[in-house]
Amino acid sequence: MKLSTKGRYGLRAMIDLAINAKDSQISIKNISERQNISENYLEQIIAILKKNGFVKSCRGAQGGYSLNVETVNISVGDILRALEGDLNPVDCITVNDEVQCSESELCVTKYVWKRISDSINDVVDNITLEDLVQEQERIDACNPSK
Amino acid sequence: MKLSTKGRYGLRAMIDLAINAKDSQISIKNISERQNISENYLEQIIAILKKNGFVKSCRGAQGGYSLNVETVNISVGDILRALEGDLNPVDCITVNDEVQCSESELCVTKYVWKRISDSINDVVDNITLEDLVQEQERIDACNPSK
DNA sequence: TTTAATTCCTACTAAAAGAGTAGGATTTAT
């Protein structure tokens, strides 16, 4: 029941981009140094974010990445689901569609999984990237060392 | 961000015990046939439940397992945490104790993880085994085939 | 008192997922 580093690193990368690529662009190297994440690995994570339309890139020297969305228009849920897949605790709950599990008609645990799933999604869909950026900037203001 | 089979099978085993070992005891074989879970594997899962004091056993022929707690006094959260470990989405949040992560002072994502964690635990702590048993018996009543 | 049914215990294993490494191709500002 853990998030992988993809989700964790990816969210940090998005916050980093929001703060440090406000009206320019920043390189992978740049982010990876600040966030202590391997360059190569971060590259793969940002590729996913780009594929989802959350960041844009410029190639070549002095190139880099910046956000492709407004921070108020993207939620933590959008970011985590892009990186982790759905946030359901088990695969047998699909809300509108068919359910995979053959026992589903008779299986009562699915109600538990559904409620967990709903509560997780409710939390992450109600935190925007902007919320985190503001909180981060508040923290940074008190720690001028970094 | 998935539960393992331990948590899923274990919860089903607890429901099965609550329903089928009301005033007797039932064997692993019995449960495993009903629930379609490998006998050997289920044995290991039930060993964990026993170690946590949720089930008791009688050895020897005609032996078996039964619940060691009242269904109203045990929550889904108790069961899942015993089988899966804590239900936090990342390891860097410990509520009262020290936090592992060295960046925690400066890291804003921990607020997200804390909120997810709280919401998951809130859900599972507010569903008792009794709730699931009642729901299951309601379903079974409409499906006399099984 | 033997036998069969059962829990108990622990070691092993195959497959998948997680977390990167590695390195070359392409693009572009200087």
Place this chain on the structure above:
DNA sequence: ATAAATCCTACTCTTTTAGTAGGAATTAAA
């Protein structure tokens, strides 16, 4: 031209997951 960057994809090492296997100990019933 060159250096700095993204882009792309294959490989690898480690850990976790989901079991399998099999023998020892216990006990009700024949």
